[in-house]
Amino acid sequence: MSLTKRDAAWLMTKKGFLDMLPLNLAVLPWGILCGSLAIQRDFSVLEALLMPLVVFAGSAQLVAIELMANNASLATVLFTTLVISSRHFLYGLALRDKLKVLPTSWRYSLGFLLTDELFALSGNSKAFVGKLRLIYALVAGGSFYLFWLLWNVTGIVAGSYLPDLTQLGLDFAIAVTFIALVVPTVTNFPMLITVFVAALLSVLFKLLHFELDLVAAAIIAMYCGYLTDRWQCRNQLAKHGLSTKKALNDINKGGGKS
Amino acid sequence: MILLTIFLMAVITFGTRYLFTHPSLPIRLGPKVAKFLSYSAPAVLTAIWVPIIFVQQGQLNLSITNPYFIAASFAVITAAKSKSIYLTMFAGLITFILSRYVQMM
Numbered sequence: 151m152s153l154t155k156r157d158a159a160w161l162m163t164k165k166g167f168l169d170m171l172p173l174n175l176a177v178l179p180w181g182i183l184c185g186s187l188a189i190q191r192d193f194s195v196l197e198a199l200l201m202p203l204v205v206f207a208g209s210a211q212l213v214a215i216e217l218m219a220n221n222a223s224l225a226t227v228l229f230t231t232l233v234i235s236s237r238h239f240l241y242g243l244a245l246r247d248k249l250k251v252l253p254t255s256w257r258y259s260l261g262f263l264l265t266d267e268l269f270a271l272s273g274n275s276k277a278f279v280g281k282l283r284l285i286y287a288l289v290a291g292g293s294f295y296l297f298w299l300l301w302n303v304t305g306i307v308a309g310s311y312l313p314d315l316t317q318l319g320l321d322f323a324i325a326v327t328f329i330a331l332v333v334p335t336v337t338n339f340p341m342l343i344t345v346f347v348a349a350l351l352s353v354l355f356k357l358l359h360f361e362l363d364l365v366a367a368a369i370i371a372m373y374c375g376y377l378t379d380r381w382q383c384r385n386q387l388a389k390h391g392l393s394t395k396k397a398l399n400d401i402n403k404g405g406g407k408s
Numbered sequence: 409m410i411l412l413t414i415f416l417m418a419v420i421t422f423g424t425r426y427l428f429t430h431p432s433l434p435i436r437l438g439p440k441v442a443k444f445l446s447y448s449a450p451a452v453l454t455a456i457w458v459p460i461i462f463v464q465q466g467q468l469n470l471s472i473t474n475p476y477f478i479a480a481s482f483a484v485i486t487a488a489k490s491k492s493i494y495l496t497m498f499a500g501l502i503t504f505i506l507s508r509y510v511q512m513m
Contacts, residue, residue: 169493172493172494172497176497193410194410196411197410197411197414200411200414200415200418201414204414204415204418205414205417205418205421206418206421207417207421210417210421214413214417218410218413224409224412224413224416227413227417228413228416228417228420231417231420231421232420232424235420235421235424235425236424237452238421238424238425239424239427239428240445240448240452241425241448241452242424242425242426242427242428242429243428243435243437243441243445243448244445244446244448244449245429246428246429246435246437247437247442249429250429250430250431250433251431257426257429257430257431258426260429261422261425261426261429262422262425262426264425264426264429265425266452266453266456269448269449269452270449270453272449273449319475319476319504319508321460322460322475322476322479322480322500322501322504323497323501324456324457324460325457325460325461325476325480325500326479326480326483326496326497326500326501326504327493327497328453328454328456328457329457329480329483329484329487329496329500330483330487330492330493330496330497330500331453331493332449332450332453332454332457332487333483333484333487333488333496334487334488334491335449335450336450336488340447341447341450344447344450344451344454345450345451345454347451348450348451348452348454348455348458349454349455349458351455352454352455352456352458352459353458353459353462353463353468356459356463357463357466357468359466363455363459364452364455364456365452367451367455368448368451368452368454368455369451371447371451371454371455372444372445372447372448372451373444375444375447375450375451376440376443376444376447379443
């Protein structure tokens, strides 16, 4: 039985939706918190709705609402937003070679939808390659947008009647989802080092109230993973009878196999 | 004023996501940078979830009776063995609810 183009597109739509579904559900407490906090801090319904509609960010929304409610200056709110969002620079860079070749409309829509969650599902080396994988990414990212909006609206409507769900420990939901996404990708030693360093530094920086805690921990961890990989390559090449100097040259020329 | 702030925030969040996917940006990623960036997903996601487990109300919680820690340990083991996101979430959440319940008794 052969698969028509429409069948294939439908299959990818379903897969994109189902792969993102656990993440869509895991952000329920955060979405409700964002919506209800905006109302509690005297934002109008329109303003509270625009947050998930156009800003479409988790922690940036929460922090900005608190800052604005405390009459922080415009510059403070925007700078804080930039600091919290700065991890997305990494996502754009990591996916640059795949996304830059796409038509403008795809780049804009996938760029807009490029959250932590969509990036987490974009690890496959063939992600965003070909129409079907683009449909997959659009459905996954788009469903996340709609669910985020739905949870925010729930918070806006029912916020004051609901208990603070994050105080119930439901923030564990997002942690367990990320565990489920990260742990299976740790298949080699450099990856293990990356995760270990990121874990250690993120906790340390958080305790030190370091503003760029997340991004700084991530970048240092990535560099440690990268160095571990180079160290492994060098050892492997040396084992195969090449001098370390030649091996290093090969790696520097970009010829090192990873 | 709030509306203006919200729209400027939107420009920033979209800008940070979109910027480096823009084709005419004069950036070329060599194999070394590409390798470095290949660690971004595990690094960033780990830097998000680990503090949720160990830092509560700004305090470090390394106790082995910390429900977050117990449940996260179960989740990590389940994820490593099953590689299933649904099974991992199920095991993690059940363990979390149970260990919180036991702790409260």
